[in-house]
Amino acid sequence: MVVLVAAALLAPQLSPTSPNKIVLANKLLPPSAAHPLGTDDLGRDLLSRVIYGTRVSLASGLVVVIIAMIIGVSVGLVAGYFGGLIDAALMRASDIFLSFPRLVLAMAIAAALGPGLMNGMIAVALSWWPWYARLVRGQILTLKQADFVLAASCIGAGHARIIGWHLFPNTVGLVAVQASLDLGYAILFTASLSFIGLGAQPPLAEWGSMIAAGRNYLLTHWWYPTFPGLAIFLAVLGSNLFGDALRDILDPRLRHLG
Numbered sequence: 293m294v295v296l297v298a299a300a301l302l303a304p305q306l307s308p309t310s311p312n313k314i315v316l317a318n319k320l321l322p323p324s325a326a327h328p329l330g331t332d333d334l335g336r337d338l339l340s341r342v343i344y345g346t347r348v349s350l351a352s353g354l355v356v357v358i359i360a361m362i363i364g365v366s367v368g369l370v371a372g373y374f375g376g377l378i379d380a381a382l383m384r385a386s387d388i389f390l391s392f393p394r395l396v397l398a399m400a401i402a403a404a405l406g407p408g409l410m411n412g413m414i415a416v417a418l419s420w421w422p423w424y425a426r427l428v429r430g431q432i433l434t435l436k437q438a439d440f441v442l443a444a445s446c447i448g449a450g451h452a453r454i455i456g457w458h459l460f461p462n463t464v465g466l467v468a469v470q471a472s473l474d475l476g477y478a479i480l481f482t483a484s485l486s487f488i489g490l491g492a493q494p495p496l497a498e499w500g501s502m503i504a505a506g507r508n509y510l511l512t513h514w515w516y517p518t519f520p521g522l523a524i525f526l527a528v529l530g531s532n533l534f535g536d537a538l539r540d541i542l543d544p545r546l547r548h549l550g
Contacts, residue, residue: 293530293533296346296526296527296530300350301347303343303346307337307340307343308327308337308340309337309340310340311337311340311343311344312336312495313337314336315331315336316334317335318331319332319334319335320332320333320335320513320516322513327339329342329519330515330519332502332505332506333516338516338520340497341520342497342520342523344497345497345520345523346523346527348496348498349482349483349498349500349524349527350527352409352413352478352479352492353478353479353482353527354475355417356413356416356417356420356478356482357474357475359414359421360416360420360421360423360474361424361467361471363417363424363425364421364423364424364427367382367385367428368425368428368432368463369429369432369459370382371383371429372428372429372430372431372433372436373432373436373454373459374451375433383425383429386421386426389419389421389422392419394416394419394420394481395419395481395484397418397419398415398416398418398419398485400415401415401419402415402491407489407490407493408491408492408493409482409496411490412485412486412491412492415485416481419481420474420478423470424467427467428463428466431463432463435459435462436459444458465542468538468542469535470535472531472535473531473536474531475527475535476530476531477531479528480528483498483499483503483524486500486504487501487503487504488504489504499520500524502516502517503520503524506520
């Protein structure tokens with residue numbers, strides 16, 4: 293993950309050339325010293341495009357997770373704290389979203405909004421928030437009967453103060469772990485939308501759209517779709533390992549579980 297973040301931040305310095313520089317004479321060249329990852333069907337350097345794709349894909353994954361967290365955490369806090377009809381209404385709304393496979397729902401929303409990277413990120417985030425809502429709601433249902441919450445209520449603290457100052461901070465660790473685990477899958481889902489033409493549009497260097505452009509060359513020019521696919525694999529693997537490590541740090545008791 294450190295390498296990926298560094299590649300995203302230092303893309304202009306690390307890339308051998310511009311990711312969109314077309315040199316038709318270099319069309320579909322195999323990996324070599326001049327082009328370590330080869331070139332695509334327009335003669336663009338794949339190493340440069342994969343590096344710049346890191347910037348696009350990591351940013352899109354972060355945006356998806358942040359939007360999903362903002363919506364889901366807010367819904368979970370309100371539903372868990374107030375309960376009753378408010379809880380029932382919000383949870384039934386989340387059930388509607390959960391009743392659809394996430395990728396299918398994201399595809400439907402992206403198709404309705406129109407092709408584009410931003411619309412793709414919004415579509416994925418809108419299919420993701422119910423998981424955070426459920427997670428936070430369960431935590432709040434446990435915490436709102438705790439002594440420190442009852443004490444705050446007894447001294448006259450309002451609902452907003454109890455939620456913002458006493459309940460929300462106790463959900464941060466749980467949400468942070470879930471977000472770190474979700475980052476890789478958010479990248480994967482966003483790349484999937486780009487693969488089918490509903491996400492990033494050419495000539496933007498994005499891993500999913502690069503795989504889509506190179507899929508017809510898999511048997512003859514394997515490097516074209518392979519290296520963007522490996523980048524997605526490493527991003528998903530790295531985020532999962534990072535999430536596991538963060539979970540162990542925030543809850544040391546898990547280290548002793550078999």
